[in-house]
Amino acid sequence: MKLRLAVSTVLGAFLPLAFAPYEQWWLIPVLVAGWIGCWWDLPTRRAWWVGFAFGASAFTAGTYWLYHSIVTIGNAPWALAIFLVFGMVAIMALYFGFSAALSVRIAGGRRASTLIVLPGAFVLFEWMRGWVLSGFPWLTLGYALPETALAGWLPVGGVYLGSFVLVVLGSALRAVFSGGIRRRVGAITLVLVAGLSIALTDRQYARAEPEQVTAALAQLGLDQKLKWDEAQFQSTLQWYGSFVRDHAGADLLLTPEVAIPTVADRVPGYLDQLENLAAAGDSTLLVGILARDPGESPSNVLLQLGDTPRQQYAKRHLVPFGEFFPVPGFIREWMRLQGLPFSDLKRGDASPIPLQVGGLPIATSICYEDAYASEQLTFFPEARFIVNVTNDAWFGDTIAPHQHLQIARARSAESQRWQFRAANTGITAIIDGRGQVVAAAPSFEPAILTGQISTVSGHTPYTRFGNVLALMIALVSISIGMNVSRRSSR
Secondary structure: OHHHHHHHHHHHHHHHHHOOOOOOOOHHHHHHHHHHHHHOOOOHHHHHHHHHHHHHHHHHHHOOHHHHHHHHHOOOOHHHHHHHHHHHHHHHHHHHHHHHHHHHHHHOOOHHHHHHHHHHHHHHHHHHHOOHHHOOOOOOHHHHOOOOOOHHHHHHHHHHHHHHHHHHHHHHHHHHOOOHHHHHHHHHHHHHHHHHHHHHOOOOOOEEEEEEEEEEEEEOOOOHHHHOOHHHHHHHHHHHHHHHHHHEOEOEEEOOOOOOOOEHHHOHHHHHHHHHHHHHOOOEEEEEEEEOOOOOOOEEEEEEEEOOOOEEEEOOOOOEOOOEOOOOHHHHHHHHHOOOOOOOOOOOOOOOOOOEEOOEEEEEEEHHHHHOHHHHHHHOOOOOEEEEEEOHHHHOOOOHHHHHHHHHHHHHHHHOOOEEEEEOOOOOEEEOOOOOEEEEOOOOOOEEEEEEEEEEEOOOHHHHHOOHHHHHHHHHHHHHHHHHHHHHHO
8 A cells, every 4th residue: 555655746747748838648648557456446434545545646746836826935933844845745636536536436346437537537637627616727737738649639629528528548558557448449439539530629619700809918927025025116107107108009018916006996097198198099908907896895806908999808707815805804913913804805706798809808817817717708709819927927937827818728729819918027929819829928027928819719619618518427437337338246
């Protein structure tokens, strides 16, 4: 048992290599195949522990940047950071343990049934991981697929269908190396997945439109520790003022999340100035800032200024312990005394009115909202392209900004929409409808990225049905495994 735990832990540590910036997606089926071999013949409880070990190792290696965000940037006590990071890792590892345990339980100890059940069980728990306790969908397996041979599955069923396919490949590999009839079934499965993947490659579901959109994306490149420094405030305003003045004339002028580090009602004259500059060039300016109604907490918004009436999109999915604090009042009082943030931002409307650029509706997300694909489905099929603004300066020079960009690429691949993405320190990028980065600004320095995109309308299967298809396939997988197990027991 100790050896199995050790092997599962080592395998899990390699999982982050499948994602950006390394992008060795082929590791996922290989690691899954090895992981299955560690627990598929164990009792349910032991299988849970071995599955848990894999997940704990994967999230320790893949989300170490949380410590950087909390301590280096957030100035929180290191003990609190360790508690939060390892608490998050433990919670995320639970889902891996449950997927292994449920597969063994349903299969009744029969290895062939386990291989059939696991893809469905894994995807169900991965989907739950994306929304339970606010959700944390980082390292969802399907996010490894943009710009790969399996990318054609994303517009069909989203990242969860991508995860299902990857785990099927892992199960098939396990079967190939286990001998007997399982070897033949595994080989056939690999061939079928390869054939379907080829058939889905470059299939276009959404409809290309004639409009082209030009844009200038701003990246100030300011370190997070300096962003809210009062001594830096006026130079920040001047920099963005120059950006709007110099690039007015583009259809879209885009700043990062909370590019103006204050509340909108404190700088009304400055916002009027930006609006006049953008309107003079027939441009739409989307500026990140905080905004509030009288007597209410501020919201994290993207404010639309320029050649159209003012409108705003307010962030709907807030970051726990960053933008809202799910703690009792006495803990809030302790946080206040310690000088830590303790007040909540206000959530945006669940069904927002889409922002528009040159009369074209767009799909908007702020920061890690783009990790929750189903929340953006409300914008489709009308949205012609995607806009994401973020402040990945919290992550520093770690793997997190690359992981976040990969998530954004998956959103474009699912909807077959081009995307403009502006980040405070990077990675500012233009992404095409296949999820490929066509242009990017250098990170950690001031930059203006300009470019032009094509517009698209209509549905892909994923924007029409959301996660329903992936979840239905997962349930079918579990049902087939149950039936195989029952027949084998007769």
